[in-house]
Amino acid sequence: MRYWLMKSEPDEASIDHLAHAPHHTLPWTGVRNYQARNFMRDMMQVGDGVLFYHSSCPEPGIAGLAEVSSTAYPDPTQFDRKSPYYDPKSSQETPRWQLVDVVFKKKIALIPLAALREHEELKDMRVLAKGNRLSITPVTETEWRFITKRLA
Numbered sequence: 063m064r065y066w067l068m069k070s071e072p073d074e075a076s077i078d079h080l081a082h083a084p085h086h087t088l089p090w091t092g093v094r095n096y097q098a099r100n101f102m103r104d105m106m107q108v109g110d111g112v113l114f115y116h117s118s119c120p121e122p123g124i125a126g127l128a129e130v131s132s133t134a135y136p137d138p139t140q141f142d143r144k145s146p147y148y149d150p151k152s153s154q155e156t157p158r159w160q161l162v163d164v165v166f167k168k169k170i171a172l173i174p175l176a177a178l179r180e181h182e183e184l185k186d187m188r189v190l191a192k193g194n195r196l197s198i199t200p201v202t203e204t205e206w207r208f209i210t211k212r213l214a
Contacts, residue, residue, distance in 0.1 A: 064110045065201040066101070066130070067189050068164065069117040077114050077126035077169050086166035087131055091139045092147040093161065098198040103134040103160040111206055112164055115189065116172070117197075123174040127214065132163035170214045183208045 068090065070076065080088050093099055112128040136157035139147035152158040178184050188199035201209075 065206040067113040072116040080166040127167040128164040131165040134160040137161040
C-alpha cells in the first residue's frame with residue numbers, strides 16, 4: 063500500500079464535491095504533468111491512501127481523506143475539444159494522459175499548509191519542498207500516520 067497527496071482546486075473538485083459525487087467517486091481528470099501522470103499510471107494501486115489537498119485557494123491545505131479506487135485509464139478530457147484539458151497531440155489509439163478514480167473516505171477540519179510546516183515529523187514532505195508544484199506527490203507511511211492519527 064502506498065500513500066499520496068493529491069491537489070485539487072476546490073472550485074473545480076473539492077472534498078465536498080467528492081463526498082456528494084455518485085458513489086462518492088470522482089475521476090482525477092486534468093493532470094498534465096508527466097511525473098504526476100506516471101505516479102497514477104505506474105505506481106498507484108486500488109486501496110492506496112490519499113490526502114485530499116485544496117490548492118490555489120485562500121487557505122490551501124489537507125481537507126479530507128480518500129482512496130484510490132481504480133487502476134489507471136485514459137483521461138477522457140484529453141480528447142474533448144471543449145475541455146480546457148484537451149490535448150491535440152493525444153489520440154484514442156495513443157493516449158498521453160491517464161487518471162485514476164478516487165473515492166471519498168472522510169472530510170476533516172482543514173490542515174493548513176502552515177500547520178504542516180510546524181511539525182518536525184513532516185519536514186521532508188514533498189508538498190513542503192521549496193518550489194514544489196506537482197499536483198500529486200508520494201507520502202511516506204510515517205507522514206501518513208502522523209497526519210491521520212495526530213492532525214486529522
